Amino acid sequence: MMNNGLFFLLFSCQVRDWYLDSFRDLRSFHDIKDKSDELEFTQMIKMIKVRHNNVVPMMALGVQQLKKDLDAKINYKDLDEIQQFLDRFYMSRIGIRMLIGQHVALRDPSPLPDCIGYIHTKMSPVEVARNASEDARSICLREYGSAPDVNIYGDPNFTFPYVPAHLHLMVFELVKNSLRAVQEKFMDSDKVAPPIRIVVADGLEDVTIKVSDEGGGIPRSGLPKIFTYLYSTAKNPLDEHSAIDLGTVTTMAGYGYGLPISRLYAKYFGGDLQIISMEGYGTDAYLHLSRLGDSQEPLP
Known part of the structure; x- marks a missing residue:
């Protein structure tokens, strides 16, 4: 159990660090006072979105490492807590990326037709x-x-x-x-x-x-x-x-x-x-x- 806990922790810590970096970027951003500030903010959250592109495969690798090191017969009913956490985590991620993507796309100087x-x-x-x-x-x-x-x-x-x-x-x-x-x-x-x-x-x-x-x-x-x-x-x-x-x-x-x-x-x-x-x-x-x-x- 030490190995699966260690590997899952390593993957999770990497993802946690990405979110901490993004939170710090948002918290440290200065007040938006004009269009130039707003453009700078848009570029910043666009970079945040790129930073988190690999969150899903990173988390998935951590979960698969956990699965690999667990006993061969997994009682899936006992893993409801992991399932519920990942559902909440991924649903939050979908919402965050939707908001960032919508904000960035609305400021695209060459928007796609009918979008x-x-x-x-x-x-x-x-x-x-x-x-x-x-x-x-x-x-x-x-x-x-x-x-x-x-x-x-x-x-x-x-x-x-x-x-x-x-x-x-x-x-x-x-x-x-x-x-x-x-x-x-x-x-x-x-x-x-x-x-x-x-x-x-x-x-x-x-x-x-x-x-x-x-x-x-x-x-x-x-x-x-x-x-x-x-x-x-x-x-x-x-x-x-x-x-x-x-x-x-x-x-x-x-x-x-x-x-x-x-x-x-x-x-x-x-x-x-x-x-x-x-x-x-x-x-x-x-x-x-x-x-x-x-x-x-x-x-x-």
């Missing part, structure tokens, strides 16, 4: 899903040398107000999981790997995006664990790499934060993420995005 800061008033979920799928397939190609196709169904002309960066992250994680499952199931098979299917549905209350695969599914015993940070069906990345560069930390799987953080992003704007699986066949992920605009920020 109000971070919010795209005419975002096409089909287009975002296509871009996220292409990014996920490129990771899969790099990892395995090939990647299943991704078929997207929906009206590309349908738009609604949302944050494209948030949706891209969520769809990217879901498609990445599906690609890995299908690729690993059919890697040594003579059969052609079936495509991942993405369906975008325009509802009155929600825009729902379904990501379906035929990657073999998840055992029913594993479903309660998929939104916990200590669970992953992939190998622990710390078993694969003795030294990991946080700048290139994106891999197919293994860090255990893709699904739980994607659900937090969905919940931030009043949505949700649900997973339904058929062991022996495949998995359907339902990403619900609220379009009512009546949800409050879910502060922890």
